[in-house]
Amino acid sequence: MHEDFRAALGDIPVIDDEVGIKRKSRDFFWYSPILFEQLRDKTAELVVCPRDEKDVIMVASACARFGVPLTPRGGGTGNYGQSMPFEGGIVLDMMGLDRLQWVKDGLARVQAGKLLYDLDQELWAQGKELRMFPSTKKTATIGGHICGGAGGLGSLTWGFLDDRGNVVGARIVTLEEEPRIIELRGNDTDLINRSFGTTGIVVELELPVENRTHWRDMIVAFDDFISAVRFAQEFTASPGIGKHACAVVDSTITPYFVHFAKVIPEGKPIVLLMVAPSGVIPTAEIAAGHGGTIVYEEDMAEGESNPAKEPVYEYCWNHTTLQVLKHDRSVTYIQTVFPSETMYRDIEVLRELFGDEVLWHLEFIRAGSDIACTGASVVRYTTADRLEEVMALHEKQGVTVVNPHVSNLEDGARDVVSYRDRAEFKLGIDPYGLLNPGKMRDYTPAKIRRAG
Numbered sequence: 001m002h003e004d005f006r007a008a009l010g011d012i013p014v015i016d017d018e019v020g021i022k023r024k025s026r027d028f029f030w031y032s033p034i035l036f037e038q039l040r041d042k043t044a045e046l047v048v049c050p051r052d053e054k055d056v057i058m059v060a061s062a063c064a065r066f067g068v069p070l071t072p073r074g075g076g077t078g079n080y081g082q083s084m085p086f087e088g089g090i091v092l093d094m095m096g097l098d099r100l101q102w103v104k105d106g107l108a109r110v111q112a113g114k115l116l117y118d119l120d121q122e123l124w125a126q127g128k129e130l131r132m133f134p135s136t137k138k139t140a141t142i143g144g145h146i147c148g149g150a151g152g153l154g155s156l157t158w159g160f161l162d163d164r165g166n167v168v169g170a171r172i173v174t175l176e177e178e179p180r181i182i183e184l185r186g187n188d189t190d191l192i193n194r195s196f197g198t199t200g201i202v203v204e205l206e207l208p209v210e211n212r213t214h215w216r217d218m219i220v221a222f223d224d225f226i227s228a229v230r231f232a233q234e235f236t237a238s239p240g241i242g243k244h245a246c247a248v249v250d251s252t253i254t255p256y257f258v259h260f261a262k263v264i265p266e267g268k269p270i271v272l273l274m275v276a277p278s279g280v281i282p283t284a285e286i287a288a289g290h291g292g293t294i295v296y297e298e299d300m301a302e303g304e305s306n307p308a309k310e311p312v313y314e315y316c317w318n319h320t321t322l323q324v325l326k327h328d329r330s331v332t333y334i335q336t337v338f339p340s341e342t343m344y345r346d347i348e349v350l351r352e353l354f355g356d357e358v359l360w361h362l363e364f365i366r367a368g369s370d371i372a373c374t375g376a377s378v379v380r381y382t383t384a385d386r387l388e389e390v391m392a393l394h395e396k397q398g399v400t401v402v403n404p405h406v407s408n409l410e411d412g413a414r415d416v417v418s419y420r421d422r423a424e425f426k427l428g429i430d431p432y433g434l435l436n437p438g439k440m441r442d443y444t445p446a447k448i449r450r451a452g
Contacts, residue, residue: 074144112143242276
């Protein structure tokens with residue numbers, strides 16, 4: 001790293017040892033064997049650890065003046081290489097910006113580097129909680145969640161992160177010789193949502209919060225997979241039940257759920273739930289109507305804080321894949337969205353087609369006024385060509401595939417058009433293309449400047 005650039009950082013803390021740099025240059029990209037081969041050699045030259053917004057501005061200015069690529073990083077829990085430096089330069093470790101600024105009128109203002117677990121603990125103390133969080137709650141930051149994620153626990157009530165009202169405001173720093181502070185409000189926050197830090201260095205976020213609910217973790221076992229899916233559909237569609245999670249997991253995956261081995265009956269598919277206390281009885285009634293049996297119930301906070309226990313959310317979303325990967329590193333996963341009108345037929349056809357090659361895991365969420373069934377199923381990996389074929393066969397059946405084995409925004413997006421808008425916005429705030437370069441396919445820098 002150029003000495004003049006290092007001098008321009010002043011007393012901002014850095015990590016410059018090889019081991020530390022490599023650790024901060026990685027995320028969970030290895031979930032994908034394809035991304036592992038493509039990205040395993042990517043590493044930064046330096047990790048910079050700002051303590052406040054002033055430090056971020058100083059770093060951004062130095063990067064613009066010296067042509068140094070900058071990759072923002074939170075907890076590094078993403079799965080697509082979001083926080084990996086494709087062109088070297090620096091990783092900007094945002095975890096020093098970790099203050100909850102204020103809570104009022106159903107909103108919270110928080111610095112981007114705040115750990116989600118710590119944030120919820122502080123909100124709980126004020127009788128509030130986050131609307132949504134990922135299954136990586138204990139290790140992810142709020143900035144990483146908004147800039148690298150799409151939804152999570154709470155999505156079956158509140159939808160996706162980019163649905164209107166789920167992010168109210170964002171404060172960003174531009175990457176220019178003289179960085180600017182820009183406040184995004186309302187729909188303009190879509191410009192930074194799931195943009196991997198390519199459209200500005202997010203330093204603060206303003207989010208809606210809800211009154212705290214003492215969620216009940218529940219596991220319901222069923223005799224067959226379709227019965228579990230039918231229960232999940234009816235449960236999610238019941239407006240009178242407060243709910244935060246609904247994940248359907250096939251019996252081919254449950255043997256990897258070692259922590260719950262004593263409560264999950266052998267050979268039974270299950271549904272993982274987070275339910276408001278007022279909804280426990282009606283949930284049990286719906287389950288019984290589909291032949292389901294409640295085999296586990298616990299306070300979520302107890303499972304989260306007690307070292308001898310685990311919360312159900314750590315077995316939902318992409319933690320389902322992680323639970324399998326802990327025991328079998330040869331598997332990977334795919335992401336899908338099932339059309340509601342043909343969901344049951346599509347599931348039965350594809351289960352018959354793939355046999356034990358695909359281990360089924362579905363998440364139910366709210367999509368506008370509809371209920372959506374999304375998949376994050378585990379796949380027994382053999383070759384890249386076969387994985388592409390598996391995804392193509394899903395699409396042939398009419399199931400949408402959101403490809404998790406690509407590292408650029410557009411190819412892994414639900415809405416390509418919106419990323420073209422973000423590329424246009426990026427021209428004004430990152431003219432040299434130094435912000436997380438390589439992640440936005442449709443962006444061409446307005447100017448060229450590179451270190452050296």
